[in-house]
Amino acid sequence: MSEADCLFCKIVASEVPAKIVYETDRTLAFRDVNPQAPTHVLVIPKDHYRDAAALAAADHGLADEVIKTAHAVAQQEGIVEPGYRLVFNTGPGAGQTVFHVHGHVLGGRGLQWPPG
Known part of the structure; x- marks a missing residue:
């Protein structure tokens, strides 16, 4: 997939809407459209x-x-205490579905490991 076809590059370029929650000169954080926890933000x-x-x-x-x-x-989301999970899936075998690196910030409820 080229950068021109990348969903997250399109979000950065404001071509696709997203609920942006935090931004720096080089990073962007927005809510996941399919949240797996009360707080589920993607950081790219x-x-x-x-x-x-x-x-x-x-x-x-x-x-x-x-x-x-x-x-x-x-x-910002108030999940430092009691804790949060930061996950990077790398490659299709790990569950990566959008091939623009992104970290999942998950929290707001107990997160057991292993999941399930």
Whole structure:
């Protein structure tokens, strides 16, 4: 999939609407359209990277900024206490369905591990 066809790139470009909850110069956070918890926010870099491995290989501090944005979202949403989950699915075998790296910030209820 090219960046031109990427749903999350279209959200960054304001071509597709999203409920944006937090933004920095290089990151964007918006509510998941199919929430799996009371708080379910996706955090993405504005630049396109296919998955967490590609973001890590970029090696310019952006992965750090994505995680800091995720924590800022958790603070804003009031889920730092009692806790929240941050999940990056990398590849189709892990459940990644949109191939623009994104972290899921999940909280607002007890989250058991393993899920189920």
